[in-house]
Amino acid sequence: MSRKLSLEIDPRVEELSAITAAVEQFGDAEKWPPDMVFQINLVIEELGLNIMTHGKSEDLEKIEITLTAEGESLTIEIVDNGHPFDPTREAPEPDLDVGLRERAIGGLGIHIVRNLVDNLRYRRQGGRNHVTLVKERVR
Amino acid sequence: MEVHAERDGGALIAQAAGRIDGSNAREFESALRATLSKQDSALILDMQSLSYISSAGLRVILMVAKMLQRRGGKFMVCSLSESIDEVFEISGFNRIIPTHATRSEALAALGE
Numbered sequence: 001m002s003r004k005l006s007l008e009i010d011p012r013v014e015e016l017s018a019i020t021a022a023v024e025q026f027g028d029a030e031k032w033p034p035d036m037v038f039q040i041n042l043v044i045e046e047l048g049l050n051i052m053t054h055g056k057s058e059d060l061e062k063i064e065i066t067l068t069a070e071g072e073s074l075t076i077e078i079v080d081n082g083h084p085f086d087p088t089r090e091a092p093e094p095d096l097d098v099g100l101r102e103r104a105i106g107g108l109g110i111h112i113v114r115n116l117v118d119n120l121r122y123r124r125q126g127g128r129n130h131v132t133l134v135k136e137r138v139r
Numbered sequence: 140m141e142v143h144a145e146r147d148g149g150a151l152i153a154q155a156a157g158r159i160d161g162s163n164a165r166e167f168e169s170a171l172r173a174t175l176s177k178q179d180s181a182l183i184l185d186m187q188s189l190s191y192i193s194s195a196g197l198r199v200i201l202m203v204a205k206m207l208q209r210r211g212g213k214f215m216v217c218s219l220s221e222s223i224d225e226v227f228e229i230s231g232f233n234r235i236i237p238t239h240a241t242r243s244e245a246l247a248a249l250g251e
Contacts, residue, residue: 013160013161013162014162016160016161016162017162020158020160020191034222035221035222035225038190038191038222039222041191042191042193042226045160045161045193046193046194049161049193049194049195094230094231096230096231096234097231099235100204100205100208100235100236101205101208103201103205103231103235105198105201105202105205106194106198108194108197108198108230109193109194111229111230112193112194112226112229112230115229116229
């Protein structure tokens with residue numbers, strides 16, 4: 001049987017703390033280790049902030065976040081009606097091989113997401129972005 | 140999020156506590172800049188009490204690291220939790236910012 005957590009937030013950074021609290025509570029019930037709670041909060045924040053900054057359009061009203069836990073995996077779906085943005089393709093990978101002086105500031109959010117999840121998918125449907133992430137349980 | 144600063148020898152140690160995310164990364168930046176005087180040439184960011192950091196906070200750390208480098212100073216971090224250490228590694232920060240397990244190790248490295 002699967003367990004679900006559904007959240008809906010306004011596209012404002014101040015709303016992030018509400019997500020954090022809800023994810024922590026859900027993680028407690030699921031008996032996630034602390035590292036898993038940290039990583040889930042992180043990927044949701046990074047994708048959420050990305051929508052608020054890059055995907056921002058006048059139409060953007062709400063961001064819907066659904067967590068579904070089933071067996072050892074967690075699926076997170078994030079839906080918004082901002083500008084089309086495909087995080088699997090559009091964010092360039094940062095150059096991590098350069099020194100401190102040459103290192104560009106920014107561009108890390110989506111890179112972190114890609115490295116923390118096991119699967120990342122995107123589709124544009126009905127004028128909305130649907131980002132689906134799958135994360136296998138961290139031990 | 141709170142930043143508590145103290146001096147040990149010639150080094151300024153800034154201890155960040157709590158969570159640094161997109162909603163308070165600017166406060167974190169102001170707090171760090173406020174603790175750092177023009178004379179400070181070495182800054183250790185102690186993350187012992189930091190429970191969470193996202194790319195918004197990493198951005199501030201990178202800016203401060205670059206600023207110290209420009210003025211010929213030293214910047215290092217210490218006492219990262221396992222989760223934060225992993226994010227540092229994913230972000231490649233461990234390759235450009237000296238990272239130490241404890242504050243005393245960081246201070247010892249500064250003295251070398």
